[in-house]
Amino acid sequence: MVVDGHNDVIYESLLKGRDLSKRLAVGHTDIPRLKKGGVDVQVFAVWSDDKKFGKGQAFKHANAQIDALEKMVRANAKDIALAKSSADVQQIVNEGKIVALIGVEGGNMIENSLDNLEALYQRGARYLTLTWNYNLPWATAAAIESKTAHREGKGLSVFGKSLVKKMNALGMMIDLSHAGEQTFYDVLSISTKPVLVSHSNAYSLMPHYRNLKDAQLEALRKNGGVVGVNFYSGFLDPGFAGRVKKLYRRHFGDKGNYGLSATRQYEKLPKTLQHQADAPLSTLLDHIDYLVKKVGVDHVAIGSDFDGIESAPQGLEDVSKFPVLTDALLQRGYSKADVVKIMGLNFLRIWKENEN
Incomplete structure (x- = not known):
């Protein structure tokens, strides 16, 4: 079961009118290449730039993206179906179809409203990446936190804490990619469910604010959460x-x-x-090795960030290349059971554990 926990093809191609039923000459993703890559579950990220889509626009834009995804799924019903629960996955896969899952990347799209959060959940969003690269009134982002030495004013506000509790109650995964360190730890102090870090890597190997430091990895291990490895060369290779x-x-x-x-x-x-x-493919494997060493093989997954990145490792140029990664992991000495966990089962486990 191959699960990719993060892909930006909605914004990159669907909103531009591209037909995903055909092999595209641009981008990383379309249905023919998903099939070739053996992708069983693809998380489609719903993303809106905080600066372009502010209050009164961001929630509407999120819904427009879900509309576009649903339209694509309806037009390709023989090949792909939308899942709203982990129980849907096996049935859809047994029908020979790709599972589409929605993840919302950026809390700006709820426009400071728990009702909007619940509305996106009802439409099928099964995780919310709390921030993107900008601070919100209720949570601080890694891109901003990393520029400030002082702890004051960082992390979750009272509303942010209530949002974490609401997500736990809904059964919606909390995604801490892009979250600042203080936001990260504030969430872990509150959440009663394991958290997701959908598309991030190891800071010790590539010191970038988008990657997790060793102390964060230890906290993630204790929480029972999962980190999905990001394919971006700039997050992998110094x-x-x-x-x-x-x-x-x-x-x-x-x-x-x-x-x-x-x-x-x-x-x-x-x-x-x-x-x-x-980046050489070996750098991605090195990050997987490091993460497995720090958090255990049950807590590492895949979050490619395809169509949200300009450079992927050599040999992993698009979604058709996932078998290359599977083979590389086996050659590194991972057992088949461990590869199955990394390539999909760990993500499915944390999703199920978040459900009510």
Whole structure:
């Protein structure tokens, strides 16, 4: 059972009118490639940029994305079906279909309303990533917390704490990717259910604010939660940005704009040079090894972030390549039972444990 806990194809392709029933020449995801990759359960992220979709817009935009996903599922009913409970999964898979699951990435979309949270749950959202890269009135984000030394003003507000309790009551997974450290620990002090960190890696191997430090991993282990490994080269490989800049300068010479970020430079490189810059597959395996060592094999999963990233590891260029990862894990010495857990069962377990 292959479960990918995070994919941004709704925003990247569906909202742009692309037909996922056909093999697309762009992006990482479509139904033919999901089939080729043997993906059984795909979590489709609902995402709205906090700055573009504010109060009065974000909740509406979230619902519009769910509308787009449901329309796609209806048009491809022979290939894919939406699940609203963990019990739905096996039935859908037995019918030879891909399971679609909804995850909401960013608490801005509830617009400070528990009623909106429950409305998204009723539509099928089974996790909420509390923040994206901006602070909310009730929770602080890693991207912002990491720039501030002082603890004051960080973490959950009174409303944020009530939201955690509401999610526990609903049976909705709390996703702590993007959450600041204080928010992370505040949630763990309140939640009565195991938490999800849907698409993050190990800080000790790649010191980026999106990754989890060892103390966080220990707290996650005690909570019984699960961390899904992110495929983004910039969250995996400390050498990625340096390779991008070197290749960019080599290709564009003195006419190149060296003030661009590594991300923008990567996007301007020809495909062949992008591939040279991409993280080696071994870096992803190293993160899995490290996470398994720290939290145990029952607490590591997959959260690719496909269609939300510009660079994935060599050999894992899109969703059709998941068998490459399975094979690589076996070659690393993982047992078949352990690979089954990492590739899907751990995510399904935590989902079931959050249900009422």
